[in-house]
Structures are given as structure tokens and as C-alpha cells.
Amino acid sequence: MTKARKCLISIEATPYYHCVSRCVRRAFLCGTDNHSGKCYEHRRGWLEGKLLKLPEVFAIDIAAYAIMSNHYHTVLHINSKKAKSWSDIEVVERWHQLFNGNLLSQRFNKGDQLTKVERNRLQIYINEWRSRLQSISWFMRILNEAIAREANFEDECTGRFWEGRFKSQALLDEAALTACMVYVDLNPIRALLAKTPETSEHTSIKKRYEQAKKTRQPNRIDQQEKRLYSFTGNPKQDQPEGIQMRLTDYIELVDYTGKIIRGDKRGSINKTSGSILTRLEIDSHQWLEMTSHFEECFSTFAGGEYRVKVACEILNYRRPPNLSTCKLLLNA
Known part of the structure; x- marks a missing residue:
């Protein structure tokens, strides 16, 4: 049974994750489609540019990446220390680079005075946005949606461009x-x-x-x-x-x-x-x-035996997956 993303990604277990997204359609993300003969090589630039730009907004660092013909790999680091260091106004400004926010955040960004009730309500939004700006799920969502929109517009079609969920592996x-x-x-x-x-x-x-x-x-x-x-x-x-x-x-x-x-x-x-x-x-x-x-x-976790067991306790796994392979290949 497919597990919820919150059961796969936890900063308490590790800040490092290997993520993979694959196209769901026959058309390629990049390269040349042998079936249609059409070249999609320029889309590598779309994806690479967006991938390298998002860390300017998110508290997510890119350790490694490779963009292939119908999928891409990236190794991401969750920088929670960086996210905690942001002031409230920084969080709002970063979120506004992705979305319009709401009336309260727009007024706050302009320097308008807010009542105590409005400030308390805005603080709830800011706390949620701070959490999302250090979320790999939100990072991958923003990245994949942007590329899907551009590709669908170019292909003059609608529907899914990526598989429903990206694959993630915790690097322990x-x-x-x-x-x-x-x-x-x-x-x-x-x-x-x-x-x-x-x-x-x-x-x-x-x-x-x-x-x-x-x-x-x-x-x-x-x-x-x-x-x-x-x-x-x-x-x-x-x-x-x-x-x-x-x-x-x-x-x-x-x-x-x-x-x-x-x-x-x-x-x-x-x-x-x-x-x-x-x-x-x-x-x-x-x-x-x-x-x-x-x-x-490796499946969900990659790391030594002890680290895998600790991660499984944090994420409430009944039995550590792939433990024998971790013991064989990563005996640290």
C-alpha cells in the first residue's frame, strides 16, 4: 500500500533525500522522441533553470541533480536552520514570489498597521508558509507544475505530464x-x-x-x-x-x-x-x-542498519524495509 508523504520524509530522520520524477506521457521531457521525431532538448534548460532558481525562495539546497530524457534526479537538503532564521516579513516576501498570498499578507508586506486579531490570524498563515518553504513536497510541486504548464502549452494539450507522485529515498x-x-x-x-x-x-x-x-x-x-x-x-x-x-x-x-x-x-x-x-x-x-x-x-531508506532502525521508529514503521541490503552495502 502506498504510504503518505509524511511517512516518507522527516527532518528528524535525515535532512537529505533523493527524489525522482518521471513523465507519464509518451512524449519526452527532453531529447528526441523516436516515435514522433520531435526534439524536446530545449526543455532541459527549462527544468534546470527552474530547479536552480527555487532554492532562492525555499530553504531547500540542491546537492546533486541530473536531467534525463523522460525523468530527472535530484538530491535535496532540507535547511530547517535557515527557515527558522527568517523574519516574518521574509517569509511573506518569499511566499509572494510563488503565490499572491492573501489580503492580510499583502497589507503586511506594504507596511500597513494590522489589528491584534489580524496579526494573530496572519501569524497562523506565516507559520504554515514557513513550514511549506522547507517542504520537499512543496518544492517538487512548484517545480513540476511549472514545467508541466510550459510543456502542455507547447504540446497544445492538457492532462498529466508527470507521474502522480515523485519517488523519494531518505539518505540516512x-x-x-x-x-x-x-x-x-x-x-x-x-x-x-x-x-x-x-x-x-x-x-x-x-x-x-x-x-x-x-x-x-x-x-x-x-x-x-x-x-x-x-x-x-x-x-x-x-x-x-x-x-x-x-x-x-x-x-x-x-x-x-x-x-x-x-x-x-x-x-x-x-x-x-x-x-x-x-x-x-x-x-x-x-x-x-x-x-x-x-x-x-534501496527502497525508502538508504543508510546503515542502526540509522535505518532509528528512522523507522521516528516514522512509525513496523518493520524496516530493505534492512538486509542496507546491512550488506552500508555497514557503517
């Missing part, structure tokens, strides 16, 4: 997060759409690689691609918020993994990448399996 620990990000970034390589990660169009790894080439200190947070969630370096005390790995190490890890997955070019995990896998307690065989078949390996 660092090993699961890293494996999933590499899996997402290497999607075009596995699909034979690109030969190297840095030439993979409409992916986060290409964006990170292009920005890294422009600076002499690519591992500095202020020198990284600003529209993507930052790499903050190897774990240490008083570390700023971000992915606990050096950006250059991650790029090398994606590169070497991509060479192995391609199979037509000699490749192996080098010493630098190998040390990352050792820290994550993953051997090379487990790594290759996860980065090649992440969606097939």
Missing part, C-alpha cells in the same frame, strides 16, 4: 548520501549520453567542475558554485554546514567511478578516492554496486 548517513550523489551525477555516463562527467550536460557535476576550473582554491566555500550545496571539507570540529568532504576529492571520486562504470576505458579507484571509501566503511565492490544501481538497491 554520509555513506548513503555520497553514493547517491555519485549515482545521480553519473546518470548520463551510464545512459551513454556522455563520455566524461565534466561533459555531462545538465548535471550538478558539470556545474561544479566548471566553477572549480575558474578558481585556484576550489575547496573554499565562497569559491564553489553558489546555486549548489557546498562541500565543507573533511569532518572536523566547528565545521560550517555542508557536505563533509573536499570538493576536489568528490570530483575525483566521480571521475574514477565513471571510468569503471563505462567499461570501455581502464579505470580504478585511486588512493585519494580509496581513502574516502575507507572512511565511509565501503569496499570497492559495494561502491560499484550502489553507484550503478542505487534505486534498485
